[in-house]
Amino acid sequence: MNASLALEQTAIEYAEKTAYTFLETSATYGELNESVTRFAASLQSLGLQKGDHIALLLGNSPHFIVALYGAMRAGITVIPVNPVYTPNEITYILKNGDVKAVVLLDLLVPLAESIQEHLPLLAHYIVCESGDERAASYHPIEETPHTKMKAFSKMVGFPQPFTAPDLHEEDTAVILYTSGTTGKPKGAMLTHKNIFSNARDIADYLAISSTDRMITVLPMFHVFCLTVALNAPIVRGAEMVILPAFSPKEVFKAAKEKKATIFAGVPTMYNFLLQLPESDPADFSTVRLCISGGASMPVSLLEQFEKKCNVQISEGYGLSEASPVTAFNPLDKPRKAGSIGCSISNVENRIVDEAGDAVQTGQVGELIVRGPNVMKGYYKMPEETAAAIRDGWLYTGDLARQDEDGYFYIVDRKKDLIIVGGYNVYPREVEEVLYEHDDIIEAAVLGAPDPDYGEAVLAFVVQKGESLTKEDVLRYCKERLVSYKVPASVEFLKELPKNTTGKILRRSLKEQLLNNS
Structure with missing residues (x-):
């Protein structure tokens, strides 16, 4: 099983159910699946083959979902890139990642043209229309001298014959470049097994179902959103309420109008929601679960938000190299404030000392993890891979402790x-x-x-x-x-x-x- 096949199964079971809403648009799962197949076929028509690399320079939008799943369906490895990175940062990732095609917003066409000379492998740009007036003057699509540029709308507008490749669970589906605290970012290679298993396991752990409506406002290019607010809802046939960018006012509005049941965010988002003067906690009345990750949430913030909005926050933990989730506060046991919860299904967390031996309960050590979600390694970095993965365990670099009930607590980054x-x-x-x-x-x-x-x-x-x-x-x-x-x-x-x-x-x-x- 892989994420693309999971979408196909969801489309069969929930063909007429809404997959997402975005601004004034929406699509059913049947329509989304059809668009994905058309995009996969179009990529093949451009000469892209299984194992090639494609980058996504996109914000939150249906374009991102169609491009992500279309590429994976064609066996093409996806590299999501933060579109607000500097030209130097983007150039490094595209070059190091051996990217042959890029899906990008039309507003980024000038940037693409400015770095093209440094990227000899890049053969195709697939341009998504933003509707922004600033992009109207570029006229980049399929006009001389921009022969490398294709319109995204045309890629999904006309059906073409699609030949499904022979996909294996250990094939690389996504490469996520970590921000890196020192030196250049590293590309974590996530397999189809990694991506699907983590989406399935977190959906099971958090009891996500087809009746849920998830506010998808975290950046889609980030692994937290990718798994928890995009792949997991798709696996279960839930509806994604996609917001193009985070705005406290728009989050409350979407929660009220769409009767959202799940919100996922980082602690800073919760802080902004808490501080919004005109917020109405009643707007969150249909939300059954709030999810927090990406950074440790201060207990004071957690308690203030829960009191104000009358909803429980379930804090978890993850990292790009683990697809990303390894632990979450369970829904069927007490939530412990300040804890990242327990190991999710099929994933094992352990606290060890400098020698790699398990420490006693309550003692601080390094958190290591293993499971079907752990990456296959860093792209073109065998030494870094060997340092990060030892005897099947991923060393996270985070200091943590575990209590007598099996709950884990992140103490801090080892380097901090x-x-x-x-x-x-x-x-x-x-x-x-x-x-x-x-x-x-x-x-x-x-x-x-x-x-x-x-x-x-x-x-x-x-x-x-x-x-x-x-x-x-x-x-x-x-x-x-x-x-x-x-x-x-x-x-x-x-x-x-x-x-x-x-x-x-x-x-x-x-x-x-x-x-x-």
């Missing part, structure tokens, strides 16, 4: 550990304290070199007004933290740097520190 005078300080525990302050909206903590103690704790906060002082924050922390965990300094920012999924970027804060020092 701060050592102050020989004592371990986990940034998250300091951040949790800061989030509990009534006048603090967001917080991030990191370590910096210190001549006396090796490292010092630094705090960056966003406050609600302008009443807080650094002394107020330090005094607050001293009342709640042992002395070596108290920040050595506090800096107020108007906002914290985030990536496109809303995850706070400690790395960017470190770069700011280096630039200012």
Whole structure:
């Protein structure tokens, strides 16, 4: 079984059921499946074959779903790319990924033309119309000298003969380039087995059914959305309420108008929803489940949101290399605030020490995972693959602990550990304290070199007004933290740097520190 076949089965069982709504458009599962097959056939007509690579430079839209599933149906490996990356970042991924075709929004045509000379393998651009007036002047499609450019609408507009390739579960379906904390991003190769098994297992674990309506607002090019808010609903025949971009107001509106039953987001999204002054919690009255992932959610934020909207948040954990989900708070047992829950079906999580041996319950160690969702390796990086996957276990680089009931807790990234005078300080525990302050909206903590103690704790906060002082924050922390965990300094920012999924970027804060020092 693979994701493309799962869509075919869903289309047979729920042919007339709505697969998605997007702005003023919608499609049934029967219509979606037909569009996917037409796109797969069109790719074959361009000369693309099983094993070739195609990149998607798209935002949230039906185009993304059709291109993703159409390519997978044709046996072509998909590389989703963040469309707001810089030209240099996009060029690196397309070149390193040996991409032969790109599906992109018409607004990105000038960018594509500017990097073309660096990409000799690239033979085709498939252009999706945005309706934006700025794109009208490009006239890029199928006109000299743009012979490499085809219209997406034509690719799915006319039926062509499709020859189904012989797909194997270990064939690479998707390559996800990790953002990378150091050096160039690495391409995690996910097989058809990886993609389908994780979608199936998370759908089972969260009891997603054909009666659900999922708000799909997370970026589709990100693995969290790809599995939880796109593939899992398709496997179960649920409806996707697709939003082109995150807006707290539009999320509440969509939840109310579409009677949504599931919302998936990162902690920052929940924070923005919580802070929206004109929000009406009643708009979330049909939502049975909120899902959080992508970063650890502060317990204070979780509790405030649940109280306001009267809905439980189930926090989970995942990483690109694991397709991504490995753990989630169960629905049939108590939810534990601050925990990522238990291992999902068919996936095993373990906490180990530096030697790779299991630690005792409650002790902190590195989280490692294994299961049908773990990648086959990094594209063209055998040494990095060998370092990440050892004896069948994926080493995540995250520090965690497990309680006596089998629930896991992420303590922090291994690389973010701060050592102050020989004592371990986990940034998250300091951040949790800061989030509990009534006048603090967001917080991030990191370590910096210190001549006396090796490292010092630094705090960056966003406050609600302008009443807080650094002394107020330090005094607050001293009342709640042992002395070596108290920040050595506090800096107020108007906002914290985030990536496109809303995850706070400690790395960017470190770069700011280096630039200012």
